[in-house]
Amino acid sequence: MRRWAGQWRSLGLMISCVLFGCAGGARAQDASSWKDIETKYIFGFTTGSGIGLEGEKEFTIDTIGRFGKRDGHYAATETKYEFEFTPSQFIQIEFGALGATHNIGGVTDLDDRSQFALSGAFAEFRYLALERTSSNPLAVTLAVEPTVRRIDETSGERVRNFELETIINADLELMRNRLFAGFNLLYEPEGTRTAMGDTLREAKFGGSAALSLRIASNIVVGGEVWYLRHYDSIGLSAFSGDAVMLGPTLYIAFTPKMFMTAAWNTQVWGREVGNPVSLNLAEFQRNRARLKFAWEF
Amino acid sequence: MSAANMTMRKLTLAAICVISTLAVSPSQAQQATELHVTYSKGQFQPSELRAPADKPVTFRVKNLDAKAMEFESKSLRVEKVVAANSEGVINVRALKPGRYEFYDDFNEKARGALTVQ
Numbered sequence: 223m224r225r226w227a228g229q230w231r232s233l234g235l236m237i238s239c240v241l242f243g244c245a246g247g248a249r250a251q252d253a254s255s256w257k258d259i260e261t262k263y264i265f266g267f268t269t270g271s272g273i274g275l276e277g278e279k280e281f282t283i284d285t286i287g288r289f290g291k292r293d294g295h296y297a298a299t300e301t302k303y304e305f306e307f308t309p310s311q312f313i314q315i316e317f318g319a320l321g322a323t324h325n326i327g328g329v330t331d332l333d334d335r336s337q338f339a340l341s342g343a344f345a346e347f348r349y350l351a352l353e354r355t356s357s358n359p360l361a362v363t364l365a366v367e368p369t370v371r372r373i374d375e376t377s378g379e380r381v382r383n384f385e386l387e388t389i390i391n392a393d394l395e396l397m398r399n400r401l402f403a404g405f406n407l408l409y410e411p412e413g414t415r416t417a418m419g420d421t422l423r424e425a426k427f428g429g430s431a432a433l434s435l436r437i438a439s440n441i442v443v444g445g446e447v448w449y450l451r452h453y454d455s456i457g458l459s460a461f462s463g464d465a466v467m468l469g470p471t472l473y474i475a476f477t478p479k480m481f482m483t484a485a486w487n488t489q490v491w492g493r494e495v496g497n498p499v500s501l502n503l504a505e506f507q508r509n510r511a512r513l514k515f516a517w518e519f
Numbered sequence: 520m521s522a523a524n525m526t527m528r529k530l531t532l533a534a535i536c537v538i539s540t541l542a543v544s545p546s547q548a549q550q551a552t553e554l555h556v557t558y559s560k561g562q563f564q565p566s567e568l569r570a571p572a573d574k575p576v577t578f579r580v581k582n583l584d585a586k587a588m589e590f591e592s593k594s595l596r597v598e599k600v601v602a603a604n605s606e607g608v609i610n611v612r613a614l615k616p617g618r619y620e621f622y623d624d625f626n627e628k629a630r631g632a633l634t635v636q
Contacts (some may be wrong), residue, residue: 275592276598
């Protein structure tokens, strides 16, 4: 786990150097001359309301890494190889394949393993319910994302898993072209059939708040906080634990058609029902990181 | 197939149906306001446009330059490449009052705005 976390931290340091280098040359820029920004990717794990431009297509590689359990070493990643397009001025559609890696050793209740696998597929449908205008700073998008997996996200075991993420993405332009607040409300039920034939039902419910400052026309920095609850049922009736995750976010547009977003979240508070320990490392992880590259065409 | 997976699939189908219903735009049947814009020497002419609120807008962008331009606007949520010496037609939904900026994505200096009242 430490080796993986170290690599992500090195990457973070490198990105920070690039960021401050770019920011130095951009301090004198006037935000009123900047083009409008697409808000979907500027809040880290929190997703903004943007749905792209009608006719726009994009290819994205989006990796989320999860690091750290109660004991042993734990590092798991899931990468989306994603194609997205915007067929109308209100709808965005995304779909793609999933790849997963698991590097687990000495973690209680998880088998040791080191593997890479094509783990599943997903699609996402996004509808812009409320659009931002020069007189209305708030925009809201509703999204659903069905996902099927053949590899369990946490343990790396062979399973049949079906998940339906439903989410409300909202954002608010606090200062024209400069400062944005983002909010997500998430409900994510899933069902899993294990290799032993057991059926498990669970759900995540929670929300996030993020603040992002555009420090140059192509660079946005910020921070976000997530509160997530876990249930051992899809109907939110069997609460099993919750957690608060907090961390910085970064967005850089390298060219008008190519950009990246990065985020790091650390669990700062958590609890497990029936286990009087600090943090919830049974259902969540100590740290998570996101690195996404996108090319529009 | 397990009961949980069946339930999840039904939920997915229901969610997609709701989004598809919401996606039908009521503005499509209205007559659009046509706006004619010329792109020449790397500039929009006129660069300030006006249109009435709650009516669809059609931009007719005539590119008189010898190279392609891309008419783009984040707030209008449209983009279209217009080849050299040709015309592009861009249809936009019925708009709420406000100011909507547009630009040539290939040329940082070419800017314009539509004011909807």
